[in-house]
Amino acid sequence: MxxxxxxxxxxxxxxxxxxxxxxxxxxxxxxxxxxxxxxxxxxxxxxxxxxxxxxxxxxxxxAADTAPAQASQTGANVYFLVDRSADSAITDFGGASRMSGIRDDIEAVMDAHPSARFAVISFAARPAIDWPLSADAWSLVPVVEALNPYPGVDSTEANAGAAANVLRYQLISAGQQFPQADNLVYYLGSGAGQSTVPQGIFDTPAVDGGAVFGYGPGPGENTLRSIAGQLGLPYIQRTPGEALPRADGTSNQAGSADPVAGQExxxxxxxxxxxxxxxxxxxxxxxxxxxxxxxxxxxxxxx
Incomplete structure (x- = not known):
């Protein structure tokens, strides 16, 4: 135990x-x-x-006695930055909403990191922590399934970088609590292509991997590419039905960052x-x- x-x-x-x-x-x-x-x-x-x-x-x-005692300290910290603006409700993602693709990709990333801790930071005009960093992936699944765009938030008020400060402080805190763990960031959004407000800038500590996933065509792609550059992550335009690429920049956390992979x-x-x-x-x-x-x-x- x-x-x-x-x-x-x-x-x-x-x-x-x-x-x-x-x-x-x-x-x-x-x-x-x-x-x-x-x-x-x-x-x-x-x-x-x-x-x-x-x-x-x-x-x-x-897995008895074979997992190292520090396993809970070395599993990866995975942060999901979820765009819940009105743009995520647009139904141009294979006939479904962009949010449906976001939910599917979050679950795929979770499956790829069975021993990680996860956090969900949502945003539209402002950020909110929907799920604090936790290894309880079983309880996180219904939270992910219930993710939907915020009601009553106009797409012109969306801020694609609204989660920047929250992510910054989360990474600093995780670095103190889990100094041996990798920090992976997955940004999932549309880029606030219709927004008329200033966009936030990601000035965060360096991360170890992840990706910026873009959903649907539109003028937000340039913003998403800019965010990817700020975070030092690859930008990947998501396509309906396409398998999730390995874009975390690591060996799928199968080594020291995830020493208890496969353990129930x-x-x-x-x-x-x-x-x-x-x-x-x-x-x-x-x-x-x-x-x-x-x-x-x-x-x-x-x-």
Whole structure:
């Protein structure tokens, strides 16, 4: 079993110490009330500890003892920059929308990097992090399938470089948290060919691979090529039905950047969260009952 925490280990350790300290301080008042109060204290404390353990992201797999202990630190970080402007809704991509091609290509890249961490940064006029960097590809799949153009955003307001600053800070953070990991960037968009606003510039730390994928014909191609140059990545015009080319500039992460390729990973955090929820059910019921009783008592006391 390995761990892939959602926060730096020191932050989780500090949170655990603070939680245990606070819960121990509340134990004495609970003990004075009676056994039932102590039981409620114990259930709530256990639920909180399970949530902290879930945040540590325990992961188990079928490859026992052969994967290096630092595997979770060396898998590639893959960033998807997804154009969700109105241009992505245009249905000129083999009779389907450009967004359908974007979704298919994201899933193909995910399949090509089975042991990577993934992040999704969407943009139109402004950026948004739809999925923070995580190795939980299983949960990311339905998020990708639900990606659609933003409603109510005019194509003249689109900014093809809107995600530049967010990507910059994400890469800096990943470099501190995963110093041995490759950073791959995949930009998927139309280039904001109808936009009338200034376009952002990608001034980011160097990346190790990826590509800029263009969808549909139009004046946005020059913008996409410019973005590819800023990121130091190849530009690839996508064609419906065409297989995804290998454009990450690496050996498909089969070497040191992906030492656990082929391993069956099983996320366990959801089991811990279910257990925590079950432990909290009695506390929720008892708290609701106490509130009803307090409200009834207050009603009787008031004239």
């Amino acid at each position: 390995t761990f892939d925490p959602v926060l730096p280990p020191l932050v989780l350790a500090f949170a655990a110490v603070a939680l245990i300290t606070l819960r121990l301080l509340s134990l004495r008042p609970a003990g004075r009330t009676g056994r039932h109060a102590v039981l409620r204290w114990a259930l709530t404390t256990a639920a909180m500890l399970l949530v902290l353990l879930a945040a540590a992201r325990p992961v188990t797999g079928s 990973r099983t996320e366990l955090y959801w089991v811990l969260m279910i257990l925590a929820s079950l432990l909290l059910l009695p506390e929720i019921y008892l708290t609701a009952r106490d509130l009803r009783q307090a409200r009834a008592t207050r009603t009787e006391v008031l004239p």
